[in-house]
Amino acid sequence: MNDFEFLYNPPRKDWAKLCARPVNEQEDLSVLCKNVFDEVKANQDKALLGFTERFDGVKLGSIYATDLELSRAAALVDPQLVLAINQAYSNIYKFHKAQKPESVEVETTPGVVCRQEYRPIERVGLYIPGGSASLFSTLLMLAIPAKLAGSNEIILTTPPLKDGSIPPAVAYVAQLCGISQVLKLGGVQAIAALALGTEQTKPVYKIAGPGNQYVMAAKDYAVQLGIAIDLPAGPSEVLVIADASANPKFIAADLLSQAEHGPDSQVIFLTTSEDLLERTFEALKELLVGLNRKDIIKESLKSARFIYFNTLQECFKFSNAYAPEHLILALDQADNYSSLVLNAGSVFLGHLTPESAGDYASGTNHTLPTKGYARSYGGVCVVTFLKKVTFQMISQQGLDLLAPTIETMAKAEGLEAHALAATLRKTRGGKL
CATH class of the missing domain: 3.40.50.1980 (Nitrogenase molybdenum iron protein domain)
Known part of the structure; x- marks a missing residue:
């Protein structure tokens, strides 16, 4: 390892250069993503199996991990690692449970009540990287807040090992977190499966999880199809x-x-x-x-x-x-x-x-x-898997007080029907 250059009080004009991240020469991955997504959309599971063999060198009989397969893999985890994972689960659960937000209700004007509540994102996809290291810890970080948020359909996808199996620690955490839908997929094809659905799973509404440049490019491509992602990573x-x-x-x-x-x-x-x-x-x-x-x-x-x-x-x-x-x-x-x-x-x-x-x-x-x-x-938290929904309810008193403001602002914008919707309700002038 060569000696580093130590920098002493670098001037502000040099900070932007010093803050720049390492850049690798990267090909434009948008064409690759489009080709993979189009193929998956057209040929579904057959395409996913083909891409897994092509990109990962793994020939699968099925992209779906069965309950029996997960149980057998989970049983291979060293008991000491099981204890460590259980302790981590407990701590992550405690901290994230405390993050759950409360509803807010405010009377903004007499008779005008506004409320904000949270609803879970019902169907989410979790991507767990493989490659040089299978990051089972990332599954804890994603599945626990998703479960606490109330997401009722969680689809996990992770690259298979060379023998086509699920990494044992990933299988154990999946069972610990109550995830039953596990796809043996990695890379661009995994994100395509989550975004488009497979022959046995529906498209998810949001995809969470880190990955390499191919995974990140695929997540960006999924956004163009209307699928939300957690964050740029x-x-x-x-x-x-x-x-x-x-x-x-x-x-x-x-x-x-x-x-x-x-x-x-x-x-x-x-x-x-x-x-x-x-x-x-x-x-x-x-x-x-x-x-x-x-x-x-x-x-x-x-x-x-x-x-x-x-x-x-x-x-x-x-x-x-x-x-x-x-x-x-x-x-x-x-x-x-x-x-x-x-x-x-x-x-x-x-x-x-x-x-x-x-x-x-x-x-x-x-x-x-x-x-x-x-x-x-x-970073990812319980709110990552929630969405805010606002409610408002207005009484006759509230409408009478608020209608002049609505009418004035709507007419100023040239939206007369907006004004009429309030006018008709004033002092029940438009009652049935």
Whole structure:
């Protein structure tokens, strides 16, 4: 691993360049997505089986995982992992249950009552990535809030293993969360199946879950067909802000944990301590030696940023400009600085709060906005699977008070029928 270039108080004019995410040469995937979606629409399950063999090298007899298949796969999970998953489930459930919003009712004018209530998105699709690692933890992060929201049809899709089976931990979590519709599909064809439906499933109303560039392109394509998605999500990223009180090995481990997600992941380290900058880099080299994904990490670290600022205020300004998916505040009394955080997906406070806690088991959600979208998006939560519905009810007194306002505004916009609808109801002038 080559030495990094340490940056010292970079001027504001350079921040946009420093905040840019790594860019891989990517083909235009819109044509691929259109071709896959069109083929799936025309030939349904036959097309899905064909694409799975073509793209994943797996020849399936059926894209549907049976209850027996799920039970057998779930039984293969190591008992220690079962205990860990159950603990994570409990914490995630507790935190997300507390997020359920309450209805709001307000009398805006005497006799005019407005109410807002929440309704579940009835049919949702959850995409769980496979590839180099089967992210069963992501299923916890998606299925639990969807269930708490009241979504009554949840379709899970995940790439099959090379033998055509479902990854055991994914099967266990699916059963734990009460999901019975499981499709053995990955990539663009999986999103097409969720958006268009299959021979045994209906199209979903919303698709949630992260994925690679092909999955994200497919989700964008599904939006054009009227299917909602959770949020824009790309390669993982972390930004650490630390002062002299921080432990360099803790920071190095956090940076490495993000870098191992993939070669296009990004890590940024900001500090007010020049000594910590050097010591953290040395810790990175030391800890990297024993990791099994070191080749991926080394590729990811090529785009790492190590930056010294004179003040924590400058660190926070840079962080807000970058808008990280994960933000770690390795500071004494870190919670005192939380008000300075404007743009971040999830924040980890203090020296004893690793980012991996949020990835797995603290209770917060790890499906978060990346690529700067934390400026305008939050992470997945119960509300992701809810929609707001407003109600209004007006009495005669309320209508008499409100009608002049309605009439005046409608006539000013040239919409006379709008005005008439209120006029006819005034003091029951138009009563039957």
